[in-house]
Amino acid sequence: DVKVTQSSRYLVKRTGEKVFLECVQDMDHENMFWYRQDPGLGLRLIYFSYDVKMKEKGDIPEGYSVSREKKERFSLILESASTNQTSMYLCASATSGSMYNEQFFGPGTRLTVL
Amino acid sequence: AQTVTQSQPEMSVQEAETVTLSCTYDTSESDYYLFWYKQPPSRQMILVIRQEAYKQQNATENRFSVNFQKAAKSFSLKISDSQLGDAAMYFCALIPYNNNDMRFGAGTRLTVKP
Numbered sequence: 001d002v003k004v005t006q007s008s009r010y011l012v013k014r015t016g017e018k019v020f021l022e023c024v025q026d027m028d029h030e031n032m033f034w035y036r037q038d039p040g041l042g043l044r045l046i047y048f049s050y051d052v053k054m055k056e057k058g059d060i061p062e063g064y065s066v067s068r069e070k071k072e073r074f075s076l077i078l079e080s081a082s083t084n085q086t087s088m089y090l091c092a093s094a095t096s097g098s099m100y101n102e103q104f105f106g107p108g109t110r111l112t113v114l
Numbered sequence: 115a116q117t118v119t120q121s122q123p124e125m126s127v128q129e130a131e132t133v134t135l136s137c138t139y140d141t142s143e144s145d146y147y148l149f150w151y152k153q154p155p156s157r158q159m160i161l162v163i164r165q166e167a168y169k170q171q172n173a174t175e176n177r178f179s180v181n182f183q184k185a186a187k188s189f190s191l192k193i194s195d196s197q198l199g200d201a202a203m204y205f206c207a208l209i210p211y212n213n214n215d216m217r218f219g220a221g222t223r224l225t226v227k228p
Contacts, residue, residue, distance in 0.1 A: 031214055040123070042205060042218040050214070090159065094214065101147060101209045103216060105159040 003027070004106035006091055012112045019078040021109050023091030030096045032074035033103060036060060037088040046089075049074055050096070081113045116141040116208050120219035127196045128227050134181075135191045135222045137206030145211035148182065148189045153221075154202040162204070165189065193224075201226045 007022035025032065031050050035043040035058075045058030047066040055066050063085060067075045074093075078085055088110050092103040118139045127133035139148070146167045153159040165173045165182050172180050177197075181190045193200055203223050209216040 033214070033216075040220050042118075042120075042220040044218075045216075048214060101211075101214060101216070102149070102161060102164065105151075107158045 004091055004093055004104050006089075006106040006109050008109050009107060010110050010112075012114065013078075013081050014114050015082060017078075017081050017113075019081050019111065019113075021076040021078075021089055021091075021111070023074045023076070023093075023106055024072050025074075025091075025093040025104070026072065027093065027095070027104070028071065029093040029104075030071070031094040032068065033092040033094075034058075034064075034066060034074065034076045035090040035092065037090055037108070043090060046076065081111075083113050085111065086113045087111060116143070116146075116210065116215065116217040118206050118208050118217050118219040120204075120206055120222050122222045123220070124223045124225070126225040126227060127193070127200075129196055129198060131196055132192060132194045133196055133224065135193075135204055135206075135224065137189045137191070137219055139187050139189065139206070139208050139217075141187075141208060141210070143210040147209050147211065148180075149207040149209070150178070150180070150189075150191045151205045151207060151218075152200075152202045153205065154199075159205070163191065196226050198226050198228060200224060 004025045033048040034046040049068040065077045091106040094103045148165045150162040177194045206219040
């Protein structure tokens with residue numbers, strides 16, 4: 001089974017702090033994604049990466065950056081956390097070779113910015 | 115661009131009964147895949163069922179089935195013999211055949227009453 005793990009289930013940070021959210025997948029997937037989940041809005045794509053050191057902006061990249069130095073690891077960075085970044089963050093991965101482009105999700109990190 | 119709409123923020127069903135969750139979408143793509151994902155409370159999001167747009171036959175997975183109406187751009191999920199473990203947030207999603215741009219609906223929270 002595909003396993004996608006995220007470094008924290010719950011995180012509380014203060015406004016202005018630099019925040020790192022880590023995601024690791026163990027299935028050698030080429031593609032990795034960071035989503036933000038908010039009530040009534042579903043999942044919105046922040047960034048995705050289709051290879052090491054490669055990244056593409058999603059729908060809501062403002063205030064975020066990402067890093068992918070190794071194939072299995074994809075990090076989301078909040079350079080200066082703000083209260084409007086309080087949310088659930090979901091990481092996902094997918095293989096380029098999948099017929100269905102199915103994405104596999106991590107358990108999520110619920111981030112609260114005070 | 116694709117959009118996915120789930121018009122039912124919340125639904126409830128009696129245990130052992132049947133419930134249908136609605137999903138409509140819009141896309142200019144001719145080839146795409148549709149998914150229903152389940153997110154149980156405080157647990158990982160998992161795939162429930164998927165449908166290839168080029169297939170007329172509706173997908174079925176045990177108690178879960180879909181009603182796919184391509185012309186109407188409708189993709190509803192039917193859960194038969196509902197169980198307490200079916201209680202979750204359900205997301206409808208669409209992804210074009212040739213890229214990673216997966217779009218999600220806002221979600222429907224399903225409650226199962228004993």
